[in-house]
Amino acid sequence: MRKIRTVATAGALTTLLVGATAAFGTTASAAPNVTPQGVCGASYKTVNSTAVGNLGTVYLTYNASNGKNCVVTIRSTPGTAKSMSAYLYVPDTGESTSDDGTYTSYAGPVYAYGKGHCVSWGGHIGNVYASVENSNCASLKEQRTLEVR
Structure with a gap:
């Protein structure tokens, strides 16, 4: 028994x-709970975003206390590592920063001082590239591009 x-x-x-x-x-x-604020910092607020097809989203955030922008590319469904990037460019100052590599959930963060300036930003996941030129400025119309290479 x-x-x-x-x-x-x-x-x-x-x-x-x-x-x-x-x-x-x-x-x-x-999928982990990855957010732009979790990657860039709690004081960064999302001010713009663009889809990378159905693979994820590139987020532009801004911190009013230090005048910096942050860009991060976040996959919709993390998994096997893929080629990814996030970039940020401030044409007025020439400041440019990027992160390009092989990641499972996000690329970035990348930071640049953008207070009072237009910014261009974007990123890619796999073979899908998203970019936004002349963003967040009153004088120029922003131009969005989505490209599959």
């Missing part, structure tokens, strides 16, 4: 472990 109880207990624990692995394994491999 004692042997049967031990086998039954072991079976129940195995079932519990497999069930817990299935339940928590799905959560652990699901």
